[in-house]
Amino acid sequence: MHISSILPFLLGCTVPNADWDVRASLPENYFPAATRMLAGEVTLFGGYLQGGDTWAIQDRTAVVLRWDGTAPATVWTGRGWVVDLAVQGDIAWLLAGTLKASGADSDYSAARSLDRGLTWQDLGPVTVPNAERLLVVSRDEAWVLGPGVLGRTTNGGHSWSSVVAPGHRNSVEERLVGDADNVLIVGDGVRATKDGGSTWLDNDVDGSHVEAVAGSLVLARSGGKLRLGRMEPGTVRWISTFPAGLAPFRLVASGSTIRFLATPAAGHSGVVLYQSVDNGKSWKARRVSSDGGASGADIDLSSGVAMDVRRRILSP
Amino acid sequence: MPSVSQTQSTRSAPNQQAQTQSTETGSSVNSAANSSMSSGQQSQQCLVGNQAIAAKLGVNAEKTPRVLPTPLPGEVGTVTYYKARYRDYRSRHDAPPPPDYYLAYGDKYANRFTTTLRPTLSPVGQKWVDRTFVLLQQAMENRLLVNRTAFDDLELDTNAFKQFAYGTHSKAYIDGGLSTLPASDLLKISTTPDLGDLATMDGVSQIIETGAQLVPQWGEQLLEEAEDTGEQVWDWATDW
Numbered sequence: 001m002h003i004s005s006i007l008p009f010l011l012g013c014t015v016p017n018a019d020w021d022v023r024a025s026l027p028e029n030y031f032p033a034a035t036r037m038l039a040g041e042v043t044l045f046g047g048y049l050q051g052g053d054t055w056a057i058q059d060r061t062a063v064v065l066r067w068d069g070t071a072p073a074t075v076w077t078g079r080g081w082v083v084d085l086a087v088q089g090d091i092a093w094l095l096a097g098t099l100k101a102s103g104a105d106s107d108y109s110a111a112r113s114l115d116r117g118l119t120w121q122d123l124g125p126v127t128v129p130n131a132e133r134l135l136v137v138s139r140d141e142a143w144v145l146g147p148g149v150l151g152r153t154t155n156g157g158h159s160w161s162s163v164v165a166p167g168h169r170n171s172v173e174e175r176l177v178g179d180a181d182n183v184l185i186v187g188d189g190v191r192a193t194k195d196g197g198s199t200w201l202d203n204d205v206d207g208s209h210v211e212a213v214a215g216s217l218v219l220a221r222s223g224g225k226l227r228l229g230r231m232e233p234g235t236v237r238w239i240s241t242f243p244a245g246l247a248p249f250r251l252v253a254s255g256s257t258i259r260f261l262a263t264p265a266a267g268h269s270g271v272v273l274y275q276s277v278d279n280g281k282s283w284k285a286r287r288v289s290s291d292g293g294a295s296g297a298d299i300d301l302s303s304g305v306a307m308d309v310r311r312r313i314l315s316p
Numbered sequence: 317m318p319s320v321s322q323t324q325s326t327r328s329a330p331n332q333q334a335q336t337q338s339t340e341t342g343s344s345v346n347s348a349a350n351s352s353m354s355s356g357q358q359s360q361q362c363l364v365g366n367q368a369i370a371a372k373l374g375v376n377a378e379k380t381p382r383v384l385p386t387p388l389p390g391e392v393g394t395v396t397y398y399k400a401r402y403r404d405y406r407s408r409h410d411a412p413p414p415p416d417y418y419l420a421y422g423d424k425y426a427n428r429f430t431t432t433l434r435p436t437l438s439p440v441g442q443k444w445v446d447r448t449f450v451l452l453q454q455a456m457e458n459r460l461l462v463n464r465t466a467f468d469d470l471e472l473d474t475n476a477f478k479q480f481a482y483g484t485h486s487k488a489y490i491d492g493g494l495s496t497l498p499a500s501d502l503l504k505i506s507t508t509p510d511l512g513d514l515a516t517m518d519g520v521s522q523i524i525e526t527g528a529q530l531v532p533q534w535g536e537q538l539l540e541e542a543e544d545t546g547e548q549v550w551d552w553a554t555d556w
Contacts (some may be wrong), residue, residue: 012355033488053447053491054450054451054454055450055451055452055454055458055491057458057462081462094394097462097463099461099462103387103461104387104460104461104464105461105462105463105464106462106463130463130465130466132463132466146460146463146465146466147463147465147466147468147469148465156397163431170469171466171469172466172469172470172472172473172476173469173473173476247475247479263479266478266479266481266482271487291486291487293483295477309487309490310488310490
């Protein structure tokens, strides 16, 4: 018996490994910011290539790599690093950062692809300070969220406007999610707008902290528990409970199939993939040997992609 | 479309003065708020950030302007880095407590690895400790540098901070030169006294996991050495 087959059990991890294989390799000096699957088995990896051997910020090159099942290809590069990557259908946007001349904090810019990441156009500066998270709604509309800030463009990045929403903006605790005609802020409950932020509808989801949303399904934390629930008018119906140490970051659902990715408790490497095919009545959990936590993996309804510590691409 | 309450409700938040919002369509407050972002509004954003922090801490925002974390490039690569980060946090926040990673994990490991482990390692192993040290701390410092406000928010959430910090470990071990270590050094790393008495054992387990993934034959060597040294390694490895 090879030790590598029993290591997960020796090391306290009792979740079986997912049956994912090495498909390709990314550059060894690649550091992920976001991994996004598009339809048609295309995945975009956004982050930076680290030059030198001391991890100095000045030695970073922002990069987006595109993988379609063959060898990954570099499709965009720039100064600095990719902060976030967002996709909507065939459209992809990236948010890039460069260190300010003062040596602290960043200036931001955006770029866009309309052909599933094959070609990119630089869109100019993003005049929203401290932007951390990006959401793309359409070809010309995108949102950014950061500590204390929420901003939006509706003209392809030509200009950006501040948006006010209930509550405090905190990019550690909140995420932006697109859902049909709505833009959602997910965190302290769910807040939804379908008019660009002029008005907001609010669901406090039983006072819980929401980690991920897919349609009416939420993964939320309250009372020390992580639970999956279905939002209904004025309430939420809880369906399943999961280990409290999990930190989910991607939820997808259609019909009776529900899947989500989560990072395990801090210190354990990899991510965990949970899947149900009976509307959450029963679950299978599989461990994926992924590096970079939420930055290095993504799933859709039937497949998934992850990057391991050696920068190899893993997929079923 | 998520099912939100059918009545438009405003989630009230304390100390939201300039940012008071109504959810009624066309309100003048919202119209004023939905204006182009200029550099002059950055101070307003700081105010919002202050209000967010103040709300978290239950204090009046206007009396507590947000003080951002201080970059500490001169501390990177030193055994005192994590204590310095801890002190910087305490200089800015009375509550909540600093991320427990700083002292319970970072500082503890820094001392264990440098004073207890390093002298026992081969020259190659000692270089690995030195390099990994720098990389782990540089990763933390870089996160601060790219967005000091976001780093401040991260520090205020001890679990998120721990998740971030541990997320840098595996690559730091690799880039520090883990693949150059002899199996005997790997065994010493995994059996250094007191590294196993913490929940942070997870961090050490990453080394073994990373090592086994990187160099499969280590697994065999480790197994053989463990059999030679008897129960000690297995007791440690299975003592969860």
